[in-house]
Amino acid sequence: xxxxxxxxxxxxxxAYPGVVANDDVSLTIAPGEVHxxxxxxxxxxxxxxxxxxxxxxxxxxxxxxxxxxxxPNEPRAARAAGVGMVFxxxxxxxxxxxxxxxALGMEDAPKLGTLSKQIRDVSEAYGLxxxxxxxxxxxxAGERQRxxxxxxxxQDPKLLIMDEPTSVLTPQEVEILFxxxxxxxxxxxxxxxxxxxxxxxxxxxxxxxxxxxxxxxxHCTPSETSARDMAEMMVGSILKxxxxxxxxxxxxxxxxxxxxxxxxxxxxxxxxxxxxxVRAGEVLGIGGVAGNGQDELLAALSGENLSQPGMVxxxxxxxxxxxxxxxxxxxxxxxxxxxxxHAAAPDMTLTENAMLTGAVREKLERRGMLxxxxxxxxxxxxxxxxxxxxxxxxxxxxxxxxxxxQKFVIGREVLQxxxxxxxxxxxxxxxxSAAASIRQALLDLAENGAxxxxxxxxxxxxxxxxxxxxxxxxxxxxxxxxxxxxTVDEIGLMMGGAHGMExxxx
Amino acid sequence: MDLSAINPVLFVAxxxxxxxxxxxxxxxxxxxxxxxxxxxxxxxxxxxxxICGFATAVETGSPLxxxxxxxxxxxxxxLLFAFLTQITLANQVASGLALTxxxxxxxxxxxxSYVGIKPPRLAEVNFGPLHDxxxxxxxxxxxxxxxxLGFALVVAIWAMLKFTRAGLILRAVGESHDAAHxxxxxxxxxxxxxxxxxxxxxxxxxxxxxLIRVPQWTEGMTAGVGWIALALVVFASWKPWRLLLGAYxxxxxxxxxxxxxxxxxxxxxxxxxxxxxIITILVLVVLSADKSSAPASLGRTFHASS
Numbered sequence: 001x002x003x004x005x006x007x008x009x010x011x012x013x014x015a016y017p018g019v020v021a022n023d024d025v026s027l028t029i030a031p032g033e034v035h036x037x038x039x040x041x042x043x044x045x046x047x048x049x050x051x052x053x054x055x056x057x058x059x060x061x062x063x064x065x066x067x068x069x070x071x072p073n074e075p076r077a078a079r080a081a082g083v084g085m086v087f088x089x090x091x092x093x094x095x096x097x098x099x100x101x102x103a104l105g106m107e108d109a110p111k112l113g114t115l116s117k118q119i120r121d122v123s124e125a126y127g128l129x130x131x132x133x134x135x136x137x138x139x140x141a142g143e144r145q146r147x148x149x150x151x152x153x154x155q156d157p158k159l160l161i162m163d164e165p166t167s168v169l170t171p172q173e174v175e176i177l178f179x180x181x182x183x184x185x186x187x188x189x190x191x192x193x194x195x196x197x198x199x200x201x202x203x204x205x206x207x208x209x210x211x212x213x214x215x216x217x218x219h220c221t222p223s224e225t226s227a228r229d230m231a232e233m234m235v236g237s238i239l240k241x242x243x244x245x246x247x248x249x250x251x252x253x254x255x256x257x258x259x260x261x262x263x264x265x266x267x268x269x270x271x272x273x274x275x276x277x278v279r280a281g282e283v284l285g286i287g288g289v290a291g292n293g294q295d296e297l298l299a300a301l302s303g304e305n306l307s308q309p310g311m312v313x314x315x316x317x318x319x320x321x322x323x324x325x326x327x328x329x330x331x332x333x334x335x336x337x338x339x340x341x342h343a344a345a346p347d348m349t350l351t352e353n354a355m356l357t358g359a360v361r362e363k364l365e366r367r368g369m370l371x372x373x374x375x376x377x378x379x380x381x382x383x384x385x386x387x388x389x390x391x392x393x394x395x396x397x398x399x400x401x402x403x404x405x406q407k408f409v410i411g412r413e414v415l416q417x418x419x420x421x422x423x424x425x426x427x428x429x430x431x432x433s434a435a436a437s438i439r440q441a442l443l444d445l446a447e448n449g450a451x452x453x454x455x456x457x458x459x460x461x462x463x464x465x466x467x468x469x470x471x472x473x474x475x476x477x478x479x480x481x482x483x484x485x486x487t488v489d490e491i492g493l494m495m496g497g498a499h500g501m502e503x504x505x506x
Numbered sequence: 507m508d509l510s511a512i513n514p515v516l517f518v519a520x521x522x523x524x525x526x527x528x529x530x531x532x533x534x535x536x537x538x539x540x541x542x543x544x545x546x547x548x549x550x551x552x553x554x555x556x557i558c559g560f561a562t563a564v565e566t567g568s569p570l571x572x573x574x575x576x577x578x579x580x581x582x583x584x585l586l587f588a589f590l591t592q593i594t595l596a597n598q599v600a601s602g603l604a605l606t607x608x609x610x611x612x613x614x615x616x617x618x619s620y621v622g623i624k625p626p627r628l629a630e631v632n633f634g635p636l637h638d639x640x641x642x643x644x645x646x647x648x649x650x651x652x653x654x655l656g657f658a659l660v661v662a663i664w665a666m667l668k669f670t671r672a673g674l675i676l677r678a679v680g681e682s683h684d685a686a687h688x689x690x691x692x693x694x695x696x697x698x699x700x701x702x703x704x705x706x707x708x709x710x711x712x713x714x715x716x717l718i719r720v721p722q723w724t725e726g727m728t729a730g731v732g733w734i735a736l737a738l739v740v741f742a743s744w745k746p747w748r749l750l751l752g753a754y755x756x757x758x759x760x761x762x763x764x765x766x767x768x769x770x771x772x773x774x775x776x777x778x779x780x781x782x783x784i785i786t787i788l789v790l791v792v793l794s795a796d797k798s799s800a801p802a803s804l805g806r807t808f809h810a811s812s
Contacts, residue, residue, distance in 0.1 A: 054690070055688070055690075074690050075688075075689060075690030076690045079690075087688060091682075091684070091685035091688040091689055092682075092685060093677075093678050093681040093682050093685055093686075094681065094682070094802065095677075095681050095799075095801075095802060096674075096677065096678065096681060100674055100678075103671070103674060104674060104675065104678050104686075104689055104691075105689050109671065
């Protein structure tokens with residue numbers, strides 16, 4: 001091969017105070033290659049792509065594009081050189097229209113009218129239907145991602161970076177995305193694909209680079225390597241699969257009868273006529289694309305949003321009008337998705353955060369007086385039993401990494417011996433081994449007679465731990481079905497298929 | 507009581523003058539807030555503009571130079587706010603309040619030797635024959651250039667926000683500074699420029715009070731117009747045309763209550779004096795039923811942590 005690779009990185013190093021995010025990372029990508037970047041959270045994937053996209057400057061090392069040095073000082077320069085990036089957390093503006101959002105990501109955006117036509121053309125060419133006039137705040141997650149992809153495609157990129165693109169998509173939408181990516185690759189666009197979903201990488205990618213703790217620990221050809229081998233290269237140790245013993249569920253603990261609830265936020269989703277029973281010892285998995293009522297369902301169960309009488313029952317008692325504190329007293333606990341700001345107060349210490357939800361059930365409070373020594377002991381117990389990596393309970397919640405804080409937030413609820421536990425995205429952003437231990441804790445809890453409701457976007461996780469599976473779609477809950485034996489297609493249909501894809505020729 | 511003493515022509519001409527300081531100050535703050543920054547220092551920047559403009563006009567004899575100095579003075583003071591909130595990441599509410607207190611005190615110090623002086627008068631724009639049209643002439647074509655500038659600025663800001671790329675970027679920064687940063691826009695630089703524009707506008711508004719509307723210098727003479735401007739921006743739902751409407755309403759009722767006082771209406775002066783504030787706020791509250799238009803990042807501190 002005489003042709004220089006599209007992009008060659010050699011010896012890239014980037015250190016932040018206290019941590020080396022990237023240590024001597026080298027890799028090459030050929031035109032049209034789909035290259036996977038694998039690694040756990042904190043392995044340095046994001047830092048690496050930020051350097052390529054010009055958001056972060058490397059401390060040392062060189063980058064070459066088409067054989068010539070490439071040193072983007074800012075995203076603008078990277079885009080001019082033909083690098084496009086689709087962000088993990090979409091960099092979109094809710095209150096602006098699709099066309100305006102796309103114009104913001106372009107160097108020399110044409111007039112909005114011309115741009116709208118280009119958007120329509122590109123979206124048709126790649127099977128990604130999208131109306132340029134819609135307000136982004138009203139779009140589904142899959143549609144938002146199309147906005148980002150089309151924004152990149154309009155600039156005719158040579159290299160497209162995709163950071164965890166499928167975490168918010170239904171299986172059908174993933175298929176559509178992969179078709180688009182394969183088409184791009186066939187046209188000569190290289191794709192740098194970041195994910196921790198190994199099966200996807202095996203079906204999509206030509207080659208893979210695996211990072212651990214900022215270092216390249218291996219390269220492989222995904223189609224010839226098993227998912228388990230790749231996972232173990234990422235983690236650097238042998239993985240344990242959560243264990244569960246089959247058991248017949250007990251009495252009905254939680255009973256929803258035609259739950260309707262308005263969403264408190266303007267861009268939220270109301271709950272529509274949700275009926276489901278959850279029994280002691282059972283794990284109910286609830287899937288669905290984000291923004292289809294997950295947050296609202298958790299709020300209705302935790303008591304954050306009160307519901308009308310006659311809709312939410314616990315052991316036969318109507319609890320719809322009870323506050324979160326009263327429900328905690330009964331044993332109905334919840335761990336919401338948003339770690340910083342919802343599940344935990346970012347600037348308060350772990351002890352204080354343990355006090356905040358544990359006061360009732362762990363008897364950390366008497367007649368309005370707080371028992372701080374007991375709260376500290378409770379926090380220490382969570383840290384120990386859930387392997388939370390932190391110097392001690394006196395540290396602020398904000399100072400923990402996402403995965404560690406997630407372990408703390410889940411552990412805090414699990415250790416309060418709930419009768420009903422509702423968790424939303426329990427292992428979001430948690431590395432593979434910690435995720436396995438969180439799932440094991442949830443299973444153990446059910447084993448001991450609690451009813452557990454797991455709301456998650458991660459279908460593999462739901463299939464692994466749920467007894468029954470249901471999906472939220474536009475605020476409605478599908479009929480729960482036994483998780484064993486469900487196929488991906490069936491799950492996808494339960495999730496509402498591909499949103500807004502009726503007109504696509506796929 | 508003699509309502510016939512109120513001359514409608516003079517009344518309308520008067521309320522255009524009364525509304526102008528408010529238009530400038532509120533329009534500047536609208537741009538600042540569209541960029542996602544809440545600057546509560548409008549009152550302070552106005553009063554600094556009032557004294558800088560007044561002093562310069564008196565010393566040089568040129569009112570236009572005075573207005574230029576007022577814009578510079580307001581922008582310089584706003585730079586202090588920009589430094590505090592954008593560089594040192596201080597709290598915007600506290601910094602804004604400090605700016606107002608500082609501006610009121612500092613302007614009093616600067617203005618000590620200017621109390622009781624009359625400033626040079628800014629000539630009316632010569633519209634030739636237009637000025638002689640009955641009713642319309644005195645109402646619309648007998649004002650100074652700054653008043654027309656204020657109206658033109660409303661149109662310009664509206665068009666800028668709606669039709670230009672610069673306006674789109676400004677709105678984007680105010681909507682989500684993290685997303686804007688990820689796309690490579692310089693959030694701090696854009697916000698600093700917006701803050702300075704807001705300062706310059708507030709300065710012009712202040713100078714319009716001290717050079718045209720009153721015209722003399724007294725301590726604290728902006729008398730809360732800066733705060734009304736802040737409220738006006740919110741109640742106008744961050745829309746320039748609605749802001750213009752609110753400013754005219756406020757100016758109109760201010761002028762009306764002065765005329766009513768002059769005509770000896772049997773309502774206590776205190777009620778009349780508070781009426782412009784109450785009525786403006788009431789009307790704008792009703793108008794601003796669509797509340798979702800606040801910039802989503804308004805008042806949030808931006809730090810480019812990578």
